Amino acid sequence: MLxxxxxxAPEEMDTAPALRxxxxxxxxRALTAPxxxxxxxxxxxxxxxxxxxxxxxxxxxxxxxxxxxxxRNQSASVAAVGRAEVLAGDxxxxxxxxxxxxxxxxxxxxxxxxxxxxxxxxxxxxxxxLGDAWGAFGTYRFVLPxxxxxxxxxxxxxxxxLVPSRDRERVEALCAQxxxxxxPVGRPGVALxxxxxxxxxxxxxxxxxxxxWALDAIADDRLQKVxxxxxxxxxxxxxxxxxxxxxxxxxxxxxxxxxxxxxDDAVAFVGASPEQLFRRSGRRIQTEAIAGTRSxxxxxxxxxxxxxxxxxxxxxxxxxxFVVQAIHDRLATLCTAVQQDASASE
Numbered sequence: 001m002l003x004x005x006x007x008x009a010p011e012e013m014d015t016a017p018a019l020r021x022x023x024x025x026x027x028x029r030a031l032t033a034p035x036x037x038x039x040x041x042x043x044x045x046x047x048x049x050x051x052x053x054x055x056x057x058x059x060x061x062x063x064x065x066x067x068x069x070x071x072r073n074q075s076a077s078v079a080a081v082g083r084a085e086v087l088a089g090d091x092x093x094x095x096x097x098x099x100x101x102x103x104x105x106x107x108x109x110x111x112x113x114x115x116x117x118x119x120x121x122x123x124x125x126x127x128x129x130l131g132d133a134w135g136a137f138g139t140y141r142f143v144l145p146x147x148x149x150x151x152x153x154x155x156x157x158x159x160x161x162l163v164p165s166r167d168r169e170r171v172e173a174l175c176a177q178x179x180x181x182x183x184p185v186g187r188p189g190v191a192l193x194x195x196x197x198x199x200x201x202x203x204x205x206x207x208x209x210x211x212x213w214a215l216d217a218i219a220d221d222r223l224q225k226v227x228x229x230x231x232x233x234x235x236x237x238x239x240x241x242x243x244x245x246x247x248x249x250x251x252x253x254x255x256x257x258x259x260x261x262x263x264d265d266a267v268a269f270v271g272a273s274p275e276q277l278f279r280r281s282g283r284r285i286q287t288e289a290i291a292g293t294r295s296x297x298x299x300x301x302x303x304x305x306x307x308x309x310x311x312x313x314x315x316x317x318x319x320x321x322f323v324v325q326a327i328h329d330r331l332a333t334l335c336t337a338v339q340q341d342a343s344a345s346e
Contacts, residue, residue, distance in 0.1 A: 016183040019158070022047055024175040027160055031171050041106050042084075042116060042144070043162040049149075051156050053187045054079035055247040057149055060182040066268075067119050067145065068246060068260040072276070075153060080119065082146025082177060084161040087118065088138045089126075099140060106144075116161075118142040120261065121269075136263045143263075146177060192245065193238035201231045225322040242268035285335065289323040292316030 026045040054077055058066055063081040070077035087099055107116060120142030123130065130139070148159040160178065167174060202210070210228055217223040246260045253272040262268035278287040292313065294306040310316055324340060331338050 016181075019047065019049060019183060020179050020181060023158065023160060023178045023181075027162065027174055027178060028171055030162060031164065031168050031174075040164060041108070043164055044116070044159055045162070046157050046159045049156050049158050051151070051154070052149070052183065054149055054151065055243055055250075056184045056187050057182075059190065059241070059243040060184045061147075062180055062182070063146070063177075064262075064264045065143065065145070066243065066260065066262040067143065068243075068258065069119065070250070070258045072255055072257050072274070074254070077151045078117075078119075078148055080145035080148040083143050084146045084167070085118075085144040085163050086141065087120075087143075088141040090138055099142065103142075116144075118144050133267070136267050137261070137269065141263065146174075147181065189247070190241050190244040192248070193236045193240060195234045196237050197235040199233045201233070225319060242270050246270050285331070287327060287331070289320060289327055291320040291323040 023045070026047070030043045030045050054068065058068060058079040058081065061081040065081060065083045067080050068078065087102055089099065103118065106118075120140065121137070122140040123134070123137075126139045130137075144161050144163070146161060148157075148161070150157045150159060160174075162174070200207070207228075207230055214223065214226045214228060217226070242260055242262055246258065249270065249272050250258045256272040256274050257276065258272050260268060260270045275290045276288055278285050280286075292310055294310045297303045297306050328338055328340060
């Protein structure tokens, strides 16, 4: 992999025309420069730019493929559009061998500054047929975006990802895509259309029967812990803009991972989660067990009291222990050794 990054002060990139000219020049240079040695699998060009609201930037772009990710501490975020490469599998893809092989080739010479990333996900059960709402995502779908706006701390970088094996023949088209990037000023919001109907599956009567059954099963020691769930479907007066929904979700749910995957204009997957499913570094996997919650109080003193109540609650401590044990038992079948914290924490 090759990477091109020029030392240009962010203030020199304050105007959209200047930024687009600089970006297109780097794309042309990267794809037309003679190769030295083995041909790179991925080339990235990058420019440091002035800070821009990622949601406003994302909403303004003309490309249908959009995605977003931000970390739990909100110190880093990625807003991206377009696709340089898509790695996808349909319902017949029962394992990830083809995906793993391709990614190993792409990452073989990846630079750590900044890291090469494919964004996407995998169905929880890849052997089950996909529902209508998930057809666009496939059994798995990972995207190397064409353009990424990465923010870390007070630094913002615009990246363009290039795959030379196919992009060397498309220099003019790629430069046109760079020229079409929009650089909005300010943080204009978009109104959300009102919801007109809501339906829950199962309905209220069935839900009450499920809760009664679960309580009876726990009382009879047939169950120790169960998680009941239902699906709520809303119809809106007009098309719901996913980026604006994400913006509001981001503001309403601090201390969460936030994400949006929008493969086309017809569908998007938007969410916020306080949990990290897992993090792998080499041969080490790290995960976490989150169980037991309280609503926030109206003051720091109230929050402290709720925190103490939660940590001392017998019911919540038992619930947490169930989750920890379930994760421990599952990881023990995959790992040579499993370590866990001695006690629960906030």
